[in-house]
Structures are given as C-alpha cells and as structure tokens.
Amino acid sequence: MVSITSLATWVKVALILGVLFIALLVTLHLLASSQKTKVDLEHSEGHKRLVVLVHGLTGLEDFKPAVHLAREALPKSDLLIFDFDSGVFSNTSPYAIANSIEKEINKAHIRYDYEEIILVGHSMGGMLLRKAIVWGNGLEDDRHDFGLRGERAWVQKVSRFVSLATINRGWSIDPRPKNMSTATYLSIWLGERLARLSQSAQLLLALQRGAPFVADARVQWIELCRGEFPTPKHVPQTIHLLGDKDDIVSKEDSMDLKAAKDTLFVTLENTGHRDIGTALNGGTTPADQERREAVKHALQGKIELLDTDKLVGQDEDHSIERIVYVMHGIRDYGEWTDQLRTVIEQKAAATQVGLAVVNQKYGHFPMLPFLLFWDRQKNVRLFMDEYTENRAKYPQAVKFDYVGHSNGTYILASALYKYKTLKVERVYLAGSVVPKHFKWQELADSGRVKYVANVVAAGDWVVAIFPRFFEQIADWIEVQPSDGPLDIGSGGFRGFQDASDAKKRIENFQFASGAHSAGVDASDEGKLEAIARFVVSGDTSGFTLFRNQSGPEGWLAFLSNVSWLVWLALGALLFGIGLLAFSASPWVGGGYVLILLGLLNSV
Missing domain, CATH: 3.40.50.1820 (Alpha/Beta hydrolase fold, catalytic domain)
Incomplete structure (x- = not known):
C-alpha cells in the first residue's frame, strides 16, 4: 500500500500542473483581442x-x-x-x-x-x-x-x-x-x-x-x-x-x-x-x-x-430535385442508414421522384465526446459542409428532408439554430437528444421547417438520464439554451413542448415500445417502410406503429426526474474506485484513469 504522504505528493503535483495549465489558458484569453476594423x-x-x-x-x-x-x-x-x-x-x-x-x-x-x-x-x-x-x-x-x-x-x-x-x-x-x-x-x-x-x-x-x-x-x-x-x-x-x-x-x-x-x-x-x-x-x-x-x-x-485551368466537368447532377439526409447517432456506425437508404431509393424510383439519399457517416461517436459541446459541434460543421457541397452538386435540388437518430437529431437542431440559410421540409426524429423546449414552432413559422415527426420511446434510458441531466441544469438556472454546453435534452423521452402547435406541424408519436433505437430498428421492415413513405410522399399514416404503448416505463420516468442523482451516484462510484486504485499504487491509479477514459471514449 502507498503511504498517505506519497499519495499527497501526487495530489500536489497534479494540482500544480492544473494551476499551470489554467494560467496558460488565462494568458491566452488575455492575449485575445477584438479591435475595430x-x-x-x-x-x-x-x-x-x-x-x-x-x-x-x-x-x-x-x-x-x-x-x-x-x-x-x-x-x-x-x-x-x-x-x-x-x-x-x-x-x-x-x-x-x-x-x-x-x-x-x-x-x-x-x-x-x-x-x-x-x-x-x-x-x-x-x-x-x-x-x-x-x-x-x-x-x-x-x-x-x-x-x-x-x-x-x-x-x-x-x-x-x-x-x-x-x-x-x-x-x-x-x-x-x-x-x-x-x-x-x-x-x-x-x-x-x-x-x-x-x-x-x-x-x-x-x-x-x-x-x-x-x-x-x-x-x-x-x-x-x-x-x-x-x-x-x-x-x-x-x-x-x-x-x-x-x-x-x-x-x-x-x-x-x-x-x-x-x-x-x-x-x-x-x-x-x-x-x-x-x-x-x-x-x-x-x-x-x-x-x-x-x-x-x-x-x-x-x-x-492568363493561363487558365481547364475544368474537367463540374460534377453537377440536374436530375435531383429533392435530397434526404439520413444521420446516425452515438455509439453507432450507421449500418441502419444503409438499409433505410435502399428502401427510400426504391420507393422514390417507383414514384419517379428525382431524389438523392445522403447517409453521411462520421464514425463511432462515443458517449464522452457526445457530452462535450465542442465535439458535438464538429459533426454539425461536417453536416453543413456536406449540405453546401450538395447544394453546389445538385443545382435543381430545392427541397430537403431529414431523418435523424440520437446525435443525428442534435445535428439538425443545432444547424437550424446556428445556420440561417438551412431549410428542411419533412423531418423524422428518433431517440432525440434535443431539448424538449426547442423552438420548432418559430422555425415552422419562418418557413425553415415544414413538419416534424418525433418518435418518443417508452424505454429510452439513454435520453431519459444522460442528456436529460443537462436539461435539468438549464431548468434550475431558468434558461432554455439552443446553443452551448447545455443544448441537449430529453425530447426523445418526454416529447417536444411545441407539439401543442395547433397547425400540427410538430407531432410527438408516443409512446413506442423499446429503447433508444426503437424508432430506427432496421430489423423491423414495417418501420423502415413507414419512414420511407414519409420522406418520399409525406405520408405519416405508418407512424401509428410508434404509438403502441400507453406511457413511458414507470421506473425510467422516475430516474429521469432525478437524473442528477443518477449522475451523482455514478460519479461517486467512479471516484471511489479511483481512490482505491491510487491508494494501492500511483501506477495502478494512473492505469485506472487511462482505462476509464478509454472506456468513455469507446462506449
């Protein structure tokens, strides 16, 4: 066992390094300027x-x-x-x-x-x-x-x-x-x-x-x-x-x-x-x-x-009039998006609609990066860069639809809030991590969104506990942010408040049996068919299958109300294990920290 004195020395070293790093950040901030042009x-x-x-x-x-x-x-x-x-x-x-x-x-x-x-x-x-x-x-x-x-x-x-x-x-x-x-x-x-x-x-x-x-x-x-x-x-x-x-x-x-x-x-x-x-x-x-x-x-x-370059084609496709974006979420490589893309393309071909499906993938996105605002925003920028490239590639495309799951729902909501030129028509969200108070009606009133279908899963513990905690903090300090560290929430478990819209432009389909992926379950052909019909023709009749449970799971609703307590318990558990690890040996403690960070960046 390591002595208390030795452990205290390691703590002091960590504190000194932490203070020096903070001093560096403060110095950089003070060096920042904002002068008039x-x-x-x-x-x-x-x-x-x-x-x-x-x-x-x-x-x-x-x-x-x-x-x-x-x-x-x-x-x-x-x-x-x-x-x-x-x-x-x-x-x-x-x-x-x-x-x-x-x-x-x-x-x-x-x-x-x-x-x-x-x-x-x-x-x-x-x-x-x-x-x-x-x-x-x-x-x-x-x-x-x-x-x-x-x-x-x-x-x-x-x-x-x-x-x-x-x-x-x-x-x-x-x-x-x-x-x-x-x-x-x-x-x-x-x-x-x-x-x-x-x-x-x-x-x-x-x-x-x-x-x-x-x-x-x-x-x-x-x-x-x-x-x-x-x-x-x-x-x-x-x-x-x-x-x-x-x-x-x-x-x-x-x-x-x-x-x-x-x-x-x-x-x-x-x-x-x-x-x-x-x-x-x-x-x-x-x-x-x-x-x-x-x-x-x-x-x-x-x-x-001028010795100008000869441009070899401009890669423009004038046959496409509508683009459907299909975006996967966290802890997911997006395989289901390939299956949904196939179904959408088949339906579009049958109706002779000039439609392109873009199922952009950004790799496995673990829980820890998802909880960090900067990392979430990286994928928003990736999507908007793809959107601008598509606008250039498809000159006749004037209508855009969106299917998003989990972090994919956040990408759209954040993009709509921050990018003023983005407009979408049909929106399908499942496992949404967007705050329940997100201003969908304002976007609909301004013509930037036409219709939003939000599938609410009765057993979505991911949304009910993790993003919900950020929403609770916002509630405590009486803010409703659409940007910043607290801009995620429980729309996929509690539904959107703007579904009260009298024009029925925002609808919660609740409650669907299942957990976080219930709304994009690729093993259920009926669900894929319903989503495809919606984006191709606007038909929402198939979404009745997402209303097959009377309410959320009772135990999960309770834990969602006290999500802060769940976070506190998890934090205390991990901290306690860390103390035991460091008390055994600084090397054991360091190994524990590395393993913990590795897990959080993997699951």
Whole structure:
C-alpha cells in the first residue's frame, strides 16, 4: 500500500500542473483581442474606378506587395484598403468585419459614384469579400445583428473579384491537406484545442470548414448565382488564383464558386498559400515573375493573358430535385442508414421522384465526446459542409428532408439554430437528444421547417438520464439554451413542448415500445417502410406503429426526474474506485484513469 504522504505528493503535483495549465489558458484569453476594423480610402479627383483590397491572416503589412501591385496595374484608381484584426488570437467577429467592408464600399460609392469596382482578397480576406458581395445583393439571412440594408447599388458596378487563395470552404486539418507539413499540422491541432479552452482565436475558429459564417456564405453565393429574383442580381466574374504548393486550400474546396459560370481558375507553379498574396515584388526566379504577372493580369482583367485551368466537368447532377439526409447517432456506425437508404431509393424510383439519399457517416461517436459541446459541434460543421457541397452538386435540388437518430437529431437542431440559410421540409426524429423546449414552432413559422415527426420511446434510458441531466441544469438556472454546453435534452423521452402547435406541424408519436433505437430498428421492415413513405410522399399514416404503448416505463420516468442523482451516484462510484486504485499504487491509479477514459471514449 502507498503511504498517505506519497499519495499527497501526487495530489500536489497534479494540482500544480492544473494551476499551470489554467494560467496558460488565462494568458491566452488575455492575449485575445477584438479591435475595430480600420479603413483607408486613397482618393484622387477624377478617378472613377475603385479597387478594394482585403488582406489575410498575416495582416496588412504582409499584404502590401499586393497593394503596391494594384497601384501599378490599375493607375488612376482609388484604393479602399481594409486593416482588420487578423492576429492568431483575434476574437473579432467575421460578421462585424464583413459588415464594415460592405458599408464602407457602399459609402465610398455613394460619395464618388464609381463606374467600376474591383475586389481583391487574400485567404480569409477573400471569404470576407464574398460575404460582402452576397449581403450587398440583399441575401442577408445572417445579417440581422447589424441591421438589414437590402440590395445596394455598388454591387452592380463590380466587374471582377480577384480571389487570391481564398478559403472558400473554410480551413480544416481533417483530413490533413496534402501539402501541409507535420509541424504545421501539429501546431494547428494543438492551437485549436487551446483556443477553444481559452476562448481565444475566435476569428480563426469562425472560419473553419462548415462553420456558420462559411457555410451560410457558400449557400448564399449559390443562391445568388442560380436563384430567381424579382430584380436581376449581379454576380461579378471571379478569377480564383491558387498555388500548386498551397497547404491550406485545394481546388476542390471551391466547388461552389463554379455556380457562377464565368469563374476562372488559375494554378500558379511553386506558389504557397502565403506567397500568392504577399510574394508579389517580382523576385528572382521564373515562378516569382509568373506569380506577379498572373496577379497583375487578373487585376487588369486581361483574361486572354492568363493561363487558365481547364475544368474537367463540374460534377453537377440536374436530375435531383429533392435530397434526404439520413444521420446516425452515438455509439453507432450507421449500418441502419444503409438499409433505410435502399428502401427510400426504391420507393422514390417507383414514384419517379428525382431524389438523392445522403447517409453521411462520421464514425463511432462515443458517449464522452457526445457530452462535450465542442465535439458535438464538429459533426454539425461536417453536416453543413456536406449540405453546401450538395447544394453546389445538385443545382435543381430545392427541397430537403431529414431523418435523424440520437446525435443525428442534435445535428439538425443545432444547424437550424446556428445556420440561417438551412431549410428542411419533412423531418423524422428518433431517440432525440434535443431539448424538449426547442423552438420548432418559430422555425415552422419562418418557413425553415415544414413538419416534424418525433418518435418518443417508452424505454429510452439513454435520453431519459444522460442528456436529460443537462436539461435539468438549464431548468434550475431558468434558461432554455439552443446553443452551448447545455443544448441537449430529453425530447426523445418526454416529447417536444411545441407539439401543442395547433397547425400540427410538430407531432410527438408516443409512446413506442423499446429503447433508444426503437424508432430506427432496421430489423423491423414495417418501420423502415413507414419512414420511407414519409420522406418520399409525406405520408405519416405508418407512424401509428410508434404509438403502441400507453406511457413511458414507470421506473425510467422516475430516474429521469432525478437524473442528477443518477449522475451523482455514478460519479461517486467512479471516484471511489479511483481512490482505491491510487491508494494501492500511483501506477495502478494512473492505469485506472487511462482505462476509464478509454472506456468513455469507446462506449
């Protein structure tokens, strides 16, 4: 047995390490900044052309070679240069930056009545400009916090958008980009986790692949290019230049840009992500000269002098008019989604409906990551990135339906709350971990959801105890969050309160015999048939089979009411075993901790 003194020493070491780690997080948080965007308008009398320049992550100073090249390539032009807080620790909102960009362009155009406007953006700067373009065209689903402005006159004057390695799809290291070094990958991997814990670098996190700012901008861009509007919208010609050694962006990341048919892609040799917006002084190598000349020609609009890429098809499928998403949940590899997909496709073929089923899988998702907000959000971003890719791939798809189980239900609810461009029609939820108070009626009233069928299982102990605990905490502090650590709940065991909707747009089908997977039991062909009929034709008559029990299991209803006590008991048990393990030996205790973490990340 280990002495009390030895155990106390280990506790002290753990406490010191914990304090040091907390100090690191506090330091990172204090380093985070949120400065106001600065703007510099270089105007000369008689100039009728405006060039707007927006830098990337490395800041305006690093972007100055591009500014100098713009002055040289486009003489007799006014320059509108933006300088926003782009530091690694920046907490500046990309929405606030984009709002400043759009307003300042509008202000300059009103004052000087420009005949032509050229937009130039590098990396994240290009993404900010894309948001300004869609907002300027009146597609402002996500601009409510800054006030809606409607369509602006300046967008009609934009002749071209020069995109210098714009992160059109956002950045991601999953999977690791092919040109990214191991050192860069590891630094980003560690930095992302520290940023989330310290609430710093929120600007960079907001530009991740699938994040709301990025995904909504991509959908808005697609709608701008393909939508039918009462008055014509203006989509500027986009010239997207990308280096062959870019370690952040790939050509495949810009599928939505192709929605504008006159978009041009140019690949530059021996050019990295940073080089394309900063190494433009001419240099000494042929690659340096080529890079400078290519960017200069793009600025001038001399398309005939650009060595543009030949696009091999655009992978568009015009036969699909409806897309059905089928999303699995926790502790599940999603095999049932393959079976349901087959049944849906068979029914769609019989009715000659142009329908595609997307049963996206994100692997085994254990209980512990599910209980952590950041890990839950990763799958939301994954879904929304897939959604934007599908919007680009299927130009005729205007209707979207959703079948979700467990964490799959959370993915949709969180996406609807955070992403303002997402709209779905028929929704089927089973084993729902969405809070019972989720505002489905508001979404239905705004036209973003048409109908929700929620199957409530009488014996769903997973929902009744684990997510229910988070809902109870929210009840205790009198909040009803739709975002954040407490944004899960017991909708799959207690039903949704909004099912009181007089228009019957939200319905609880309760109670179904069985546990967490009762609503997606692939061994029951009748259930798969009922779900398939619903998503293909809207027929809910088959859902009567989910009302085959009068109420929830009594013992489970009781435990759900005291879910906090169940959590407390489990915590006390695990803590007690840990004390016994450490009292035997620090090695035994360490082994217990590793085994416990392994189990929680496996079951």
